[in-house]
Amino acid sequence: IELVLHQGCCRRNHPMKPEMATSKIQTSFYSDITVLLKQHRDMKEASDNMYDTLLRTLSDSDSEVGLVIKILKDLEQCISMLNKDYHTLVGLIMKMKWMNKGPELISAYQSFILNLVSAHMCYLKPCLRMLAALFIADETNLEVSGSLDEARKKREDEFSHIHSLLKSISQIVPMTNVVFVQILENLFPYLNRSVSHFEQYTHNILVVTTYMPAQRLDILNLMVKNMLKLDVRSSRRDISVVMGSDEDNDTEDTIFDMEEDLETKPQTSKQEPAEDRLAVALPQAGSLDCMMTLTFQYIKEHCYIDGKLDWDVTKRLYREFLSVFDKYIFPTHALCHVQYIMLYICSFKEALADGFIDYLWKKVTDPTAQSVYRQVAACYIGSFLTRAKYLSIQTAREVVELMVKWIHAYLDQICDQGLRADLAHHAPFYSMCQSVFYIFCFKHNDFLEMKTGHKWAESLNFQRIVTSKLNPLRVCLPIVVSTFASAARLHQLAFCDTIIERNNRYCLPVAATTSTAIVTNQKQLESYFLFDPYLLPRSCSYIRPLYREFRGSLPGENDNSDEDEDDFLPSEDEEDINQSACEIAMSLGKSPVDVLQYGISPGFKHG
Known part of the structure; x- marks a missing residue:
């Protein structure tokens, strides 16, 4: 209530354009994210609205990029708090579209994920599964008006961001090499998928062998086994x-x-x-x-x-x-x-x-x-x-x-x-x-x-x-x-x-x-x-x-x-x-x- 009253006063004393007002509201729905997380953990009803707003912001693809970057950086500062009690919040972050909204969001996202998996091993497999699923590009995200070369270049840039993050994870968390091959096998395209799906997935798992050389034999086994099918x-x-x-x-x-x-x-x-x-x-x-x-x-x-x-x-x-x-x-x-x-x-x-x-x-x-x-x-x-x-x-x-x-x-x-x-x-x-x-x-x-x-x-x-x-x-x-x-x-x-x-x-x-x-x-x-x-x-x-x-x-x-x-x-x-x-x-x-x-x-x- 105090927050709403404060926003009303600001609106009367400082008139703003509608889009600026929206931006101000979005960036002001919490003051300290650590307090917000603690209140949610303690099941305090006063924090539920702000926590729900936080979840809606992360799940909405139209949310302001600057706000999303601020949330990721704030969450990174209290990464030790994000245990399994916050699996819904972490799950929404993993599902968000992070590769097509500018280099700042990409950098913030990669930094958050690296700190998350190094602090909480329980999130390692979900993160790896999320990244492996991105080995097959979402064709709906490509610009229809652009040329094929532009679409291919954009797809290659997205794949490079994925492999950059995977490489960093494998260097920080040794357990990555043990569990990632099984994830790749589970996500391998079914036989009735399109040619482009097999092409993209095969290309990406072969790239993985360049920074996970110890897993190359297992990846080759996986690839050939599916080729035989x-x-x-x-x-x-x-x-x-x-x-x-x-x-x-x-x-x-x-x-x-x-x-x-x-x-x-x-x-x-x-x-x-x-x-x-x-x-x-x-x-x-x-x-x-x-x-x-x-x-x-x-x-x-x-x-x-x-x-x-x-x-x-x-x-x-x-x-x-x-x-x-x-x-x-x-x-x-x-x-x-x-x-x-x-x-x-x-x-x-x-x-x-x-x-x-x-x-x-x-x-x-x-x-x-x-x-x-x-x-x-x-x-x-x-x-x-x-x-x-x-x-x-x-x-x-x-x-x-x-x-x-x-x-x-x-x-x-x-x-x-x-x-x-x-x-x-x-x-x-x-x-x-x-x-x-x-x-x-x-x-x-x-x-x-x-x-x-x-x-x-x-x-x-x-x-x-x-x-x-x-x-x-x-x-x-x-x-x-x-x-x-x-x-x-x-x-x-x-x-x-x-x-x-x-x-x-x-x-x-x-x-x-x-x-x-x-x-x-x-x-x-x-x-x-x-x-x-x-x-x-x-x-x-x-x-x-x-x-x-x-x-x-x-x-x-x-x-x-x-x-x-x-x-x-x-x-x-x-x-x-x-x-x-x-x-x-x-x-x-x-x-x-x-x-x-x-x-x-x-x-x-x-x-």
């Missing part, structure tokens, strides 16, 4: 349709000639940019494309300083990404693009690629590992060696030689057992054979052009592998088998046509003799090659220079085989062959689809 929901077929690719043609053996020049793919059909077309038709694929682009940028910016490779920084980042790969990427089903992170970072130095191959080789040869993981590792080796343009032919030759030695050792080890083609029991062997065949299909000309190349190729003894009783030509993918057979016949390294024809005869359907009929269609090794063509339009610029496509014409596959090919076949009873065929059909028919069911290369067409 988008990747497995963005099928290669759907992306190809949107991008105008004709991968759905009826030609069976398109794995070797399907890859159109990646430079022409984004420019097909309409004038609309390819990345925009993808974002509209497949938002999740568009979000993945943005996240892959930001990841590639992050890797390059951290590994190259002033245009020179920082080897120590690169090694640390490589080890962290390899850890992420081992934990999330390697065991994930039906991947299309996220695994290219490893192909990109390994391109910086040959030692990194050698380390990656060594990591995969240890998985292949680990007898304690699950069979399916050994097969995936073999597929990674085969696809990595064929597609990574930066790998030397000498490296490929050494790895192929190592793989072939393993195959021969495997055959030597089980030579005394009753062998037959059995995918259920020898799946790693077949995956290794298929990878060797696949590599040879891509690089046979390069191998043979080397000095002593033909002599080296003969030492691999492909004929023993293809004529072994395990019969890998029967289980491997047909297009790989036919292409390898043509290349091997061209160079007189192995003759496979008779074996392939005999295998084809075993696949003929037969009538079931019992009520519990067994499916007689021969099951092939259902595998896919992890580095099939990269389809995302925005991020493909990072992969295109590193990626090898299949080049050159294949040897004729319809040439009549020489009758002398029979000399290369092992002598065995036809009865034993028929019995083996029957048994493998039964075993494969009963097995789940069949050991390696991660996916199929889009270049292969299966019946």
